[in-house]
Amino acid sequence: GAVVSQHPSRVICKSGTSVKIECRSLDFQATTMFWYRQFPKKSLMLMATSNEGSKATYEQGVEKDKFLINHASLTLSTLTVTSAHPEDSSFYICSAPRGTSSGEQFFGPGTRLTVL
Amino acid sequence: GDSVTQMEGPVTLSEEAFLTINCTYTATGYPSLFWYVQYPGEGLQLLLKATKADDKGSNKGFEATYRKETTSFHLEKGSVQVSDSAVYFCALTGTASKLTFGTGTRLQVTL
Numbered sequence: 067g068a069v070v071s072q073h074p075s076r077v078i079c080k081s082g083t084s085v086k087i088e089c090r091s092l093d094f095q096a097t098t099m100f101w102y103r104q105f106p107k108k109s110l111m112l113m114a115t116s117n118e119g120s121k122a123t124y125e126q127g128v129e130k131d132k133f134l135i136n137h138a139s140l141t142l143s144t145l146t147v148t149s150a151h152p153e154d155s156s157f158y159i160c161s162a163p164r165g166t167s168s169g170e171q172f173f174g175p176g177t178r179l180t181v182l
Numbered sequence: 183g184d185s186v187t188q189m190e191g192p193v194t195l196s197e198e199a200f201l202t203i204n205c206t207y208t209a210t211g212y213p214s215l216f217w218y219v220q221y222p223g224e225g226l227q228l229l230l231k232a233t234k235a236d237d238k239g240s241n242k243g244f245e246a247t248y249r250k251e252t253t254s255f256h257l258e259k260g261s262v263q264v265s266d267s268a269v270y271f272c273a274l275t276g277t278a279s280k281l282t283f284g285t286g287t288r289l290q291v292t293l
Contacts, residue, residue, distance in 0.1 A: 070225060100281075107285060108285055109186070109271070109282075109283040109284055109285045109286065110226075110271070110281075110283045112280055112281065159225070159226075161225075161226075164228070169214050169216050169231065169273070169274070169275035169281055170216075170228055170231065171226075171228070171281065172225070173218075173225035173226035173227070174225050175223065175224055175225045176225065
């Protein structure tokens, strides 16, 4: 069964509004979670690393004021897309490490964001 | 920087056919290599991995061998099933300890 959940699975919003996406680890604790973005026919791009109890680490080119990340507890990380615009429409995926290897991760099913 | 190149899909095969999905990489140092699979409506799942040259990862009948000389990690299965229909992602972790993915290859297996 799924070990990382995301909510919502699909969201449509108007331009200028903010959208929050939740990522939860089920039955295990995750001090670190990752947020990815996937464009059609493109690979997953790491946006940021969410750290419980400290600030998120953003990848180069990702606007931290645009994509707010909060790691509220050892089982929950949230991504808020602020003042969303149509170009923010994408598929957002979170993951949590599986053990100590950074390459082995449990992935959520993803959230499809459409900004009108 | 690190990068992964995999063959574009979709790949359409009949059941029991032989599968190869090519994957090559560029990385400094000695990356670990992975294949992830995404079934319809589900999150990516680790399929197999290899952490050093000449290692062979295997799972569910799938295999891939870490070839340093050709910087490749091709995915193979001798006899595919309809249930193998999914999107397959090749990935690596390099010196930055972050996953770098290929674009994914969709496999469609028909009866």
